[in-house]
Amino acid sequence: MSTYNVVIDDDMIRNMMQTNMKESIDLLSLKQVLYFVFLGLLPAYLVYKAPVNYRVSKVEFYSKLKQTFILAVIMGLTVFVFFKHYSSFVREHKPLRYTANPTYWIYSVGFYINATLTAGPIVVKPIGEDAKVLKGPDTLPKVVILVVGEATRADHFSLNGYARETTPQLKNEKIINFSNVHACGTSTAISVPCMFSIYDKSSYNYKKGIQTENVLDVLKHTRDISLLWRDNNSNSKGVALRIPYEDYKSPETNTICNQDECRDEGMLVGLDTYIDKQKEKDVLIVLHQMGNHGPAYYKRYPKNFEKFTPVCETNQLEECTREEISNAYDNAILYTDDFLTKTIGLLKQYESTHQTAMIYVSDHGESLGEKGIYLHGLPYFMAPSAQTHIPALMWFNTGFKNTLDMSKIDNTARYTQDNLFHTLLGLFNVETKVYEPKLDILKSQE
Numbered sequence: 243m244s245t246y247n248v249v250i251d252d253d254m255i256r257n258m259m260q261t262n263m264k265e266s267i268d269l270l271s272l273k274q275v276l277y278f279v280f281l282g283l284l285p286a287y288l289v290y291k292a293p294v295n296y297r298v299s300k301v302e303f304y305s306k307l308k309q310t311f312i313l314a315v316i317m318g319l320t321v322f323v324f325f326k327h328y329s330s331f332v333r334e335h336k337p338l339r340y341t342a343n344p345t346y347w348i349y350s351v352g353f354y355i356n357a358t359l360t361a362g363p364i365v366v367k368p369i370g371e372d373a374k375v376l377k378g379p380d381t382l383p384k385v386v387i388l389v390v391g392e393a394t395r396a397d398h399f400s401l402n403g404y405a406r407e408t409t410p411q412l413k414n415e416k417i418i419n420f421s422n423v424h425a426c427g428t429s430t431a432i433s434v435p436c437m438f439s440i441y442d443k444s445s446y447n448y449k450k451g452i453q454t455e456n457v458l459d460v461l462k463h464t465r466d467i468s469l470l471w472r473d474n475n476s477n478s479k480g481v482a483l484r485i486p487y488e489d490y491k492s493p494e495t496n497t498i499c500n501q502d503e504c505r506d507e508g509m510l511v512g513l514d515t516y517i518d519k520q521k522e523k524d525v526l527i528v529l530h531q532m533g534n535h536g537p538a539y540y541k542r543y544p545k546n547f548e549k550f551t552p553v554c555e556t557n558q559l560e561e562c563t564r565e566e567i568s569n570a571y572d573n574a575i576l577y578t579d580d581f582l583t584k585t586i587g588l589l590k591q592y593e594s595t596h597q598t599a600m601i602y603v604s605d606h607g608e609s610l611g612e613k614g615i616y617l618h619g620l621p622y623f624m625a626p627s628a629q630t631h632i633p634a635l636m637w638f639n640t641g642f643k644n645t646l647d648m649s650k651i652d653n654t655a656r657y658t659q660d661n662l663f664h665t666l667l668g669l670f671n672v673e674t675k676v677y678e679p680k681l682d683i684l685k686s687q688e
C-alpha cells in the first residue's frame with residue numbers, strides 16, 4: 243500500500259488468490275522484507291517476550307471489561323463532539339475507509355469469502371444452447387484471433403494520439419482503431435471473465451460469472467467453430483474451462499523464452515498447423531498476453547525493443563523517475579505492437595482461403611505514478627481513467643471486409659468490454675436468443 247498506493251479490497255484479495263509465483267516474485271523487494279522484519283517480526287517478538295502477570299481470570303476479565311468500557315465512552319464522546327466534521331469528512335473522502343488498517347483488509351477477506359464460495363459444487367448455467375452459424379453456400383471458413391492484452395492504457399498508444407511512436411508497425415496495417423473503449427474492471431481477475439460474460443459491467447460479479455456459461459461456450463454450442471485458448475498470462479480466469487486450453491508460460495510449450503520468462507510471440511508458433519487441421523471449420527483462437535504486466539516492465543520485452551531510455555530497472559517504481567517508468571512501459575508496448583503485427587502477418591497467409599480477423603483488446607489500464615498511484619486494481623469508482631480507458635483495435639482481410647458494412651462502423655463512439663460478447667457472435671454470424679445486435683460494435687449502427 244505504501245509503495246504502489248493500492249488498496250486491499252475484496253478484488254485485491256481475489257488477485258492475490260489467483261496470482262502465481264512468477265507474478266508475486268515481481269513484487270517482492272528488500273524494502274518489503276525490512277518492513278516485515280522491523281515492523282512485524284521484531285515488535286511481535288518483543289510483545290511475546292514481555293513479562294505479563296495475569297491475575298485470576300475473573301478479576302482479569304472484569305478489569306479488562308471496565309477498561310474497554312471507559313475507552314469506548316471516551317471514543318464515543320470524541321466522535322460526538324466533532325460529529326459534524328466526521329460525518330462530512332467521511333462522506334467526502336469515501337476512499338479513506340479503503341485505507342484503514344487493518345480493519346479494511348480483514349473486512350475484505352470476509353467479503354471475498356462471501357462473494358466467492360458457494361454452498362456445494364459450482365453448477366454452470368448453460369446459455370445460448372440454440373446457437374447456430376448461419377452460412378451461405380460459398381462463404382470461406384473464418385479464422386478469428388482474439389488477443390486479450392495485459393495492462394496497456396489507451397493514452398500510451400500512438401494510434402490514440404500519444405506523442406511517442408509506440409505503435410510504428412500497426413500504423414502501417416489497415417486496422418480499425420477504437421479510441422474510446424472502457425474496461426469492465428481494473429484487474430485481470432475481473433475484466434477477463436467479465437468481457438466474455440453475458441452480464442454487463444453493472445450486473446457482473448464473480449459468482450454470476452463462474453456460474454454462467456460465457457460467449458466461448460455459446461460459440462461451442464454451434465458445433466461449427468473450433469475454439470482454442472493459449473495463455474502466456476496467469477490463466478484464463480475460468481473463461482476457458484470448457485474449451486481446449488494450452489499453457490504457454492513455460493519452455494515446455496513456448497519455444498521463445500529466456501531464463502526469466504516466455505514471450506507472447508511464442509503463442510504464434512504452430513498456429514498455422516492448428517488452423518490447417520481445422521480444414522473447412524470456422525476457428526476462434528484466443529491469445530492471452532503477458533503484455534505490460536507490471537511492475538517489472540523492463541522484463542516484458544527483448545532487448546532490441548529498448549528504444550526509449552533510460553528505463554526503470556527495479557520493481558520499486560517510486561525509486562525511478564516518471565520518465566524512466568514510462569520508458570520501460572512504452573518499450574513493452576512496442577513489443578506488443580510487434581506481436582500484433584506478427585499475428586496479422588500469420589493471418590495474411592490465409593488471404594485466398596479464409597476470411598480472417600484479428601481483434602485486440604486490453605483487460606485494463608495501468609497507473610504509472612500519477613498522484614503517486616502505480617499499477618492497477620483500484621476500486622472502479624476511484625480508479626483514474628489510466629486504469630480503465632483501454633486500447634482496442636481490429637483488423638480484417640479483404641474477404642472478411644467484403645462481408646461487413648465498413649461505413650457503418652463508428653470507431654470513435656464509446657464502447658465497453660460488454661460489447662465483446664455480442665461482437666464475437668456477430669462476427670461468426672451466430673443466430674441465438676442471447677445475441678443482441680445493438681451491442682455488436684460491427685452492427686450497432688443498423
Ligand SMILES: [Zn+2]
Pocket residue numbers: 392393429430431605606
Ligand atoms: Zn491484467
